[in-house]
Amino acid sequence: xxxxxxxxxxxRDTVAYWQALADxxxxxxxxRDCGHWTWPPRPICSGCHGxxxxxxxxxxxxxxxxxxxxxxxxxxxxxxxxxxxxxLVRLDEQADIYIPGRFISDMDVRRGMKVRVxxxxxxxxxxxxxxxxxxMPA
Amino acid sequence: MSGNGNRFPRGQAAIVxxxxxxxxKNSGVSTFALATRAIRAAVADAGLGIGEIDGFCTYGTAxxxxxxxLAQAFGIQSLNYYVDQYLGGxxxxxxxxxxxxxxxxxxxxxxxxxxxxxxxxxxxKNGAGAGPARAPWDIQFKMPSGYMVPxxxxxxxxxxxxxxxxxxxxxxxxxxxxxxxxxxxxxxxxMRKPITLDDYMASEWIAEPFxxxxxxxxxxxxxxxxxxxxxxARDLPHRPVLIQGAAWGGGISIANNGFDELAESPxxxxxxxxxxxxxxxxxxxxxxEFYDCFTYPVLSQIEGYGFCKxxxxxxxxxxxxxxxxxxxxxxxxxxxxxxEGYIHGMNHVYEAVQQIRGDAAHRQVKKHDVALVTGQLGYxxxxxxxxxxxxx
Numbered sequence: 001x002x003x004x005x006x007x008x009x010x011x012r013d014t015v016a017y018w019q020a021l022a023d024x025x026x027x028x029x030x031x032r033d034c035g036h037w038t039w040p041p042r043p044i045c046s047g048c049h050g051x052x053x054x055x056x057x058x059x060x061x062x063x064x065x066x067x068x069x070x071x072x073x074x075x076x077x078x079x080x081x082x083x084x085x086x087x088l089v090r091l092d093e094q095a096d097i098y099i100p101g102r103f104i105s106d107m108d109v110r111r112g113m114k115v116r117v118x119x120x121x122x123x124x125x126x127x128x129x130x131x132x133x134x135x136m137p138a
Numbered sequence: 139m140s141g142n143g144n145r146f147p148r149g150q151a152a153i154v155x156x157x158x159x160x161x162x163k164n165s166g167v168s169t170f171a172l173a174t175r176a177i178r179a180a181v182a183d184a185g186l187g188i189g190e191i192d193g194f195c196t197y198g199t200a201x202x203x204x205x206x207x208l209a210q211a212f213g214i215q216s217l218n219y220y221v222d223q224y225l226g227g228x229x230x231x232x233x234x235x236x237x238x239x240x241x242x243x244x245x246x247x248x249x250x251x252x253x254x255x256x257x258x259x260x261x262x263k264n265g266a267g268a269g270p271a272r273a274p275w276d277i278q279f280k281m282p283s284g285y286m287v288p289x290x291x292x293x294x295x296x297x298x299x300x301x302x303x304x305x306x307x308x309x310x311x312x313x314x315x316x317x318x319x320x321x322x323x324x325x326x327x328x329m330r331k332p333i334t335l336d337d338y339m340a341s342e343w344i345a346e347p348f349x350x351x352x353x354x355x356x357x358x359x360x361x362x363x364x365x366x367x368x369x370x371a372r373d374l375p376h377r378p379v380l381i382q383g384a385a386w387g388g389g390i391s392i393a394n395n396g397f398d399e400l401a402e403s404p405x406x407x408x409x410x411x412x413x414x415x416x417x418x419x420x421x422x423x424x425x426x427e428f429y430d431c432f433t434y435p436v437l438s439q440i441e442g443y444g445f446c447k448x449x450x451x452x453x454x455x456x457x458x459x460x461x462x463x464x465x466x467x468x469x470x471x472x473x474x475x476x477x478e479g480y481i482h483g484m485n486h487v488y489e490a491v492q493q494i495r496g497d498a499a500h501r502q503v504k505k506h507d508v509a510l511v512t513g514q515l516g517y518x519x520x521x522x523x524x525x526x527x528x529x530x
Contacts, residue, residue, distance in 0.1 A: 006286075008278040027149045066301070066400060068293040069346035070284060078284035083343070086285045086293050088400075098400075100285045100294075111301055128282035 004122045008028045016055050017041045020117045021127025027055040028093065037094040059115035062089040064131075065098060067109045085109050087131050105133040143385055143414030145234075147242035150370035153234075155184025155364035156491045161328050164259040165358035170203040172360035173254035174211060180250060180362040185375045190210050192218035192366075193240055193249035195233035198482070199226055201253050201261050214266055219246035225274075227429050227514035230483030231523035234511075235363040235384030247366065253484035254360035274519065288518045289353055292343040295517055296434035298400035300347065303449035305437070307347060311338035312455040313442035314351045314476060315435040320351035321473025322463050323500050325487075328355055329477040333338065336500040352433045354475035361484040363491065371530070378530040379494045382508070383416025386523035388516075404516035405442025408524055412510075413444075416526040420444040423526070424505040425493060426467060427486035429512045430474040439515050440469075468503045486511045487527075 010018045017040075020027040029038040029045075032054060036047025044051055066088045073079040087103035090096075103109050104118065115131040122128055157179025159165070159172050173196075181188055191214060194205035202237040205220040219264035223229045230253070280286050299305045314327040315335055333351065371378035385408050388433040413419050420443055428439045437451045445467055446454060454460065462471045472478045472489040479485060490509040494496045498506075509527045516522035 004282060006281050008282055010278075011275075013257045014278065040276060064293045068290055068297060068332075068348075069343065070290060071343040071346065073284060074290075075281070075284060081284070083346075084284065085301045086283060086290065086294070100280055100283060102283045122282065126282075130283070 003113070004077050004128070006077060006127070007122055007126055010126070013043050014041050015125075018126045020057075022121050022123065022125055022130055023127070024119045024121070025057050026060045026117045026129060028058050028121060029053050030056040037091070037097060039097045040100060058091065058093050062091045062099070062115055062131075063071070064088070064103070064109060064111055064115055065090045066111070067103060073098065086100040087115065089115055089131050099129070101128075102130040103132075104130050105136055107129070108131055143383070143411040145414035146383055147238060148415065148417055149320060149380040149382050150242035150516070151238040151365050152368050152380045152530065153363050153487070153491050153527065154366055154371045154374045154376060154378060155180040155182070155186065157181070157183055157487050158326065158361045158364070158481075158488055159359045161326055161357050161359040161481065161485070162258075163328075163358065165256055168203070169254040169256055169260070169360070170207060170211070170356070172256070173203045173208060173252050173362070176193050176254065176360035176362035177208070177250055177252055180364050183376070184364040186364065187250065188249045191250050193217055193237065195221040195223070195249060195251045196253060196254065197221075197223035197225060197229045197233055197239045198255070199224065219249060225519055225521060227431055227483050228516065228519045228521035229386065229523055230429065230513040231384060231511060231525045232386035232513070234251050234365070234381060234487065234525045235386050235523065238381045238384055241365055241367050245528045247292060249365045250362055251484070252360060252362035252363060253482045255480075255481055255482055256358045258356040258358050264332070282478035289348055290345045291518055292432045292434055293348040295400045295438070296347055299434065299438070300301050302401040305449075305452060307339065308335060309351070309452040309455060310347070310352055310433040310437070311335045312438050313430075314338050316455070316460060317430065317470050317474045317476040320471055320501070321477035324472050324478055327473045327478040328357060329473065348432060348434075354431050355477070357479035359479055359481050361481045361488050363484070363487055368530070377495045379491050380528045382526045382528040383412050384416065384523070384525040385412040385415050385512075387411070388520055402448070403438045403442025405439045405512070405522060408522040409443040410518065412524045412526060418508070418526060422508055423467065423510045424508045425503050426469045426510040427471065427474070427490050427512070428469055429483050429486070429514045430470055430476050431514060433476070433516050435517075438471065439512055442515060443510065443512075448449070462501065462503060471501055471503055473496065490527050494527060
């Protein structure tokens with residue numbers, strides 16, 4: 001279990017999203033009517049503006065779009081990781097969804113690199129995600 | 139058609155007074171005290187009395203004194219107008235626009251816009267001291283990974299620009315050096331030691347590709363400006379600085395579904411509406427004070443406001459196009475947030491007014507009738523704002 005001082009603050013729109021990551025699954029809001037994926041988990045479909053929504057598990061794969069290397073941590077619990085790479089990843093399900101997360105790999109990060117999600121359990125109810133490459137431990 | 143800026147009350151209100159405190163690392167006083175000092179100075183500069191104030195507009199992240207407390211302190215029985223706008227640099231010029239609407243509609247006669255901040259010695263948004271209750275909703279999807287401050291978000295976008303256009307660290311460094319150079323002879327500026335491109339390249343990484351010198355300052359201080367209708371402004375001591383146009387609204391962030399190119403300037407939509415509001419175009423701007431929380435947003439705004447095509451800023455920087463003395467478009471003539479201080483963008487208005495009046499002394503730009511002053515370009519919160527000021 002990852003030690004974190006800075007945790008998500010779940011609300012009625014996001015509690016199930018964080019619970020899923022705690023349970024090792026990545027879910028994204030999915031419209032039952034139009035099929036559009038919406039991230040972050042809003043209470044409305046950003047495709048058709050309906051609310052016939054479900055949190056569906058996604059493949060958890062995507063490609064690196066941009067990245068930074070954080071040398072100055074802004075939270076005490078991330079200091080242990082400095083310098084760490086944060087990748088902005090385009091989800092395979094839908095190209096206009098960019099999800100940031102720590103990049104964990106023995107390879108150098110580059111644009112277009114295939115990555116997959118690595119859910120991280122923070123508490124029984126809260127998870128987070130990191131991005132990793134093939135061959136890295138799950 | 140309404141909604142595209144055309145119906146903005148163009149030039150119907152004016153900035154007639156400006157005031158500020160010292161910009162420092164530790165003011166030693168409250169934001170309440172800072173605000174009152176800047177407001178007193180601004181009202182005196184306008185040749186008006188405190189009793190004539192009937193509106194206050196401010197913004198912040200629950201880190202400053204609010205309009206009602208100032209009304210009580212100044213003995214104002216009932217404000218005719220106020221705005222206490224949540225958030226920071228993205229909404230910094232919206233208060234100028236709001237005050238213009240109020241004054242031109244006759245809802246208020248004398249509105250003071252102010253920002254008072256102890257950004258260095260007290261609290262700052264997104265810092266460890268800020269409570270989660272005030273954190274914007276979308277922050278929760280970034281902060282567990284340690285992706286939570288604007289430096290990181292802007293750096294992510296800068297990387298996208300580098301990948302698409304070949305922009306380099308040196309290009310961003312030239313913006314840092316330009317800002318510092320402009321601050322050297324500014325008596326208000328916090329940073330008055332020269333820097334070179336080598337200094338920039340040697341400065342420590344914060345969030346690669348951002349060095350320390352890509353990042354603005356944290357400052358204690360306050361700025362206030364007084365806005366009245368244009369007719370009344372003619373009878374006051376200084377050259378009226380008309381609010382020719384203003385625009386504020388939604389920008390673009392990674393949370394906008396349907397947006398798919400982070401290298402593109404998110405300032406484009408606000409720029410289009412601002413120019414509609416002002417009845418002007420980029421070619422009419424004499425100088426610009428761009429919101430420069432970091433170097434890269436300056437580059438992105440030069441593109442987004444249409445001063446060049448995407449990817450052309452680096453060569454223009456090398457050619458001195460943005461230099462205060464002799465540049466085609468002098469920018470951040472006071473040193474900006476990078477080198478003057480971080481009063482959340484309100485210090486840009488102060489400088490623009492001084493320049494338009496012709497009161498900027500050794501910093502004075504040659505052509506100084508029309509200024510573009512911008513707020514944060516829209517990446518972080520998705521909001522943006524900007525104004526065009528014109529000397530009467």
